Amino acid sequence: MGSLLQILLGLFISVIGALYLLGSFRRRRAGEPPLDKGPIPWLGHVLEFRKDTAKFLQRMKEKHGDIFTVQLGGFYFTFITDPHSFGSVVKEARTKLDFTKFAEQLVARVFGYHSLQNEHKFLQASSTKHLMGDGLVVMTQAMMCNLQNLMLHNVGSGDDKLWQETGLFAYSYNIVFRAGYLALFGNESLKSTGTLEKAKEIDRQHSNELFWEFRKYDQLFPNLAYSVLGPSEKMEAERLKRLFWNTLSVQKMRSRDNISGWVHEQQQVRAEQGMQEFMQDRYMFLLLWASQGNTGPAAFWLLLYLMKHPEAMKSIKSEVEQVLRETGQGAKQGGPLIDLTRDMLLKTPILDSAVEETLRLTAAPVLTRAVMQDMTIKMANGQEYKIREGDRVAIFPYTAVQVDPEVYPDPFIFKYDRFLTPDGSKKTDFYKGGKKLKYYNMPWGAGTTMCPGRFFATNELKQFVFLMLSYFDLELKNPNEEIPGIDIRRWGFGSMQPTKDIQFRYRLRF
Template sequence: MGSLVQILLALLISVLGALYLLGSFRRRRAGEPPLDKGPIPWLGHVLEFRKDTAKFLQRMKEKHGDIFTVQLGGFYFTFITDPLSFGSVVKEARAKLDFSKFAEQLVARVFGYSSMESEHKVLQATSTKHLMGDGLVVMTQAMMSNLQNLMLHSIGSGNEKTWQEAGLFSYSYNIVFRAGYLALFGNESVKGTESSEKAKQIDREESEELFGEFRKYDQLFPNLAYGVLGPGEKMEAERLKKLFWNTLSVQKMRSKENISGWVHEQQQLRADKGMHEFMQDRFMFLLLWASQGNTGPAAFWLLLYLMKHPEAMTAVKKEVEKILQENGQEAKPNGPLIDLTRDMLLKTPVLDSAVEETLRLTAAPVLTRAVLQDMSISMSNGQDYKIREGDRVAIFPYIAVHVDPEVHPDPFTFKYDRFLNPDGSKKTDFYKGGKKLKYYTMPWGAGTTMCPGRFFAVNELKQFVFLMLSYFDFDLKNPNEEIPDIDIRRWGFGSMQPTRDIQFRYRLKF
């Protein structure tokens, strides 16, 4: 999960190639970062950036060093790739470096949603209220209830010991998306059905259908963002948008139960400000996409890494069993379902490290700021670089720090305990050039665009893994099958997705 503004900012650079294919070329002034011209500056960079963002930026870093400027479409982007210098961007006042205005413009172009005044402040305030602290207690319970409905409804049916096969990505994304959707947007009303069991069945069926449509939109999204959809794809994208606007409409929300305070308050604030209902409906789709487009893929990678690394699986299982035992809970036949609380999920350092390691390897957001006035960027080596008003400043943490071997030795290998100290406490000491880093991973962004929903997202992942380990036997159909590559078309979109699915089998333990 990511905050709406942060995720849309991550998309900005990808979209610029399609939105701004014309722009003037300028000369570098004294004191500015190296400017990569290229044979055809705007077109050459756009095509290479779009083909493989990470490879392009790594090449620029090797050619120009830790700070450089490239022209992408009609804008000049200064990339900072030294993690010791990230504070110059993250901590800078919004009077100089801002993100809201062009993010709002992007929302309008891609989603047809017109942002209201102080959009980011409202989103930040409601997210802090409902997705952190005491609000997270309520959301964790809602997520638990819906995960149980989707994953454990067949207990007692007589078929629970039968092995089932599925694609791990499809299964993980399906379950986490649907449970998150129901936890946020509400459940079928018991009053309108024959019983609570019937209402739960409707939740399962309708959320399954919705996920199928969401995946269609999700698969179109890279080309939608780049603006290169074919005629048929454009029609399909418009059909899907209208479907979600209708499904998530304010009118239909009124018949739901257990709508989260986060969603309800977002809608109510917009209604109070006089926003038309059709525009509120569009915002609801934005919320669904922003909240559920990343956690499911992350759950896939986490389960896959655990299955591919038996020592990691053993360590996490041991911790899960310990937490349940300490809280007097046990997954057993005919027994009460386990109930994971927010407080229980705060006591899982091994699982926390495995989650952070998974995100280090597979989360690739882009942090972008608009330069509102001429200013200087101070680098950790003491050099200052002039940045022009109207340009952009960007950080791509994946190549800058996530896979830097100096910061994280053997960076492409999954090490479940990479973020654990020998005494089992959380490790936060990572170094670059002999200096301790503040920003050693940045899957959630940083500063004012740091994802306010990150605690809920991590809880979603951990609850899913808890239930899988507690109630299911599961393994890879082919244990020797290699881990799929990352789909490079989705650089900058948050949690990366695999180029192919990988088959696994699972069954209830009892």
């Protein structure tokens, strides 16, 4: 899960080529970063950037060094690729480097939502209240209850002990999306069903139908963002947006139980500010997309890595079982369901390391700022570069640090304990050029745009994996099948998705 603005900042840099096709050329002034102008013209830059962002930026770095400027559409983007210099961007005051104005413009263009003044402040305050600290205790409980309803509702039916075979990506994304949606946007009301079991059954059916509609939108999203949908795809995208606006409408939300304080407060603030209900409905879809579009894919990668690395699976299973023993719990036939609390999730350093390693390998956000006034960027080596008002500054941590072999030996190999010290505590000491890095892994962004929902998102991911390992045996259908590649069309959108699904089997352990 990423905050709305953080995800949209990443989205912004991935779509500028389509949204801004006109722009003026300018000459490089003394003291500015190298400006790449050829042999590829600016339109060629757009096409190459869109085709494979990581490959394009790596080529620019090899050509120009740690700082360079490229024209993408109608804007000049200065990329900083030295992680020791990231602080010059993420710590800078918003009066010089801002992230809100163009994000708000993009929201209006792509989603039809017109932001409030101080949108980011409202979102940040509400997220801090409800998705961190004591609020996170409540959200963890809601997520657990909904996960158990979706994953364990057929326990005792007789079929639950048979191997079930399905796609790992489809299964992981489906369960995590649906549980997160129900935890945030509430459950079917007991008043309309009469019994809790009937309400749970409707939740399962409704959330499953909604997930597959969400997947249709999700698959259209790269081309929707690039504004290159065909006529039939445009119609489908409009249909899906209207379906979600209706499903998540303020009117329908009034009839649901257990709506999270986070969602309720977002709606309440907008109502108090005089926002019309149809615009509030659009914002609810934005919240769903921003909150549930990344955790499911991350869950897929984590489970896949664990099944491909038996030592990692064994270590994390042992840790899970130890946490259960300490709380006097266990997955037993006829026994009570596991009560998985936030405090229990704080006692899983090995799982934490595996999660961080998964995100290092598969999360690829882009941090972007608008230059509000002529200013100077100071690099860690002491060199200074002038940047102009109206330009953009950007960081792509994936290639700049997350897969840098100097920082992470064998960077494309999953090492579940990479973020653990020898004594089992969290490792935070990573180096480049002999100097310790402050920004060594940035799946959630950094600075003022760091995702305020990161703790809830991490808990969603850990709860799903914790329960899967507690209740089920699982294995890949073909253990020798290679890990699929990542879909490069989705660079900048957060958690990457695989180019294809991979089949796995699971069954109840008892």
